[in-house]
Amino acid sequence: MLNDDSRQKLNEAAVAVFSSMYFTPIELLPDIPPEDKWHLQNRYVRATIAYSGPHSAKIVLYFPEKLGANIAAGFLGLDIEQLSPAQIIDTMREAANMIVGSFLGKLDPHGVCKLEIPIAKMVPEFSPVTSAPVDSTAMAFRSDFGFMWIFVRN
Numbered sequence: 001m002l003n004d005d006s007r008q009k010l011n012e013a014a015v016a017v018f019s020s021m022y023f024t025p026i027e028l029l030p031d032i033p034p035e036d037k038w039h040l041q042n043r044y045v046r047a048t049i050a051y052s053g054p055h056s057a058k059i060v061l062y063f064p065e066k067l068g069a070n071i072a073a074g075f076l077g078l079d080i081e082q083l084s085p086a087q088i089i090d091t092m093r094e095a096a097n098m099i100v101g102s103f104l105g106k107l108d109p110h111g112v113c114k115l116e117i118p119i120a121k122m123v124p125e126f127s128p129v130t131s132a133p134v135d136s137t138a139m140a141f142r143s144d145f146g147f148m149w150i151f152v153r154n
Contacts, residue, residue, distance in 0.1 A: 002137035002152045006107060010150065013102035014141060021098060022071045026141040026148060032128065033140060033147075040126060041065060041146050045089055047096035047120040051104050053113030058153045060133055061096050062126050064146035068092045085122055093120035 002010070011028045018026045041064040050058040065088065072091035073080045096118045104115055123131075128149055132138055136153040 002139075002154070006152075007137070007139065009106040010099075010103045010139065010152070013106060014099045014148075014150065017095060017098045017102060018071075018143075022074060022095070024067070024071055024074075024143060024145075026143045029140045029142055029147075032138055035129075038128065039146060042124070044123050044126040045092040045120055046123045046126075046131075047092050047118050049096050049100045049118035050116045051100065051113045052116075053108065055104075055107055055113050056154065058133065059096075059100050060131075060136070060151045060153075061092075061099070062123075062131065062149040062151075063092045063095070064143075064148065065122070067143050067145035067148060070145055071095065089120050089122060093118045096120065 015026060015028070018024045043065040045063045045065065045068045047061045047063070048058065050056070068088040068091060069080050069083055072083050072088045075091055076087060101115055104113055128138060132151050133153045136151040139150040141148040141150070
């Protein structure tokens with residue numbers, strides 16, 4: 001389980017990356033919204049990254065495709081229609097790397113932990129109930145392009 005301090009550090013890292021790198025505001029919801037408020041999208045980019053050392057965890061992020069496309073378009077200077085799925089996936093892989101890298105810097109300021117290389121792919125179906133890793137802490141973020149979900153498993 002993610003303690004309150006680590007949850008706050010992960011929130012700060014995610015908000016900072018999205019606002020400073022992508023100029024896209026996100027907001028951590030205080031609780032997981034009820035299922036009828038999820039407004040799930042058709043496709044998501046799932047990015048997975050882990051770190052190990054004195055602290056260790058596996059973090060799985062689900063970005064709505066619309067959020068990924070908007071960020072990739074702005075980051076790459078392209079129109080959304082010009083983007084390939086690979087460009088969206090690569091941009092979200094890098095977003096996951098920056099979020100978790102920033103979080104790890106706050107959690108492990110001496111740099112003892114080792115961050116793994118993120119993997120990402122487009123997934124056609126997502127549900128916070130069936131897609132969450134077992135025994136993970138869930139965090140939901142509101143964006144202008146749908147909810148972004150982060151699951152942390154220690």
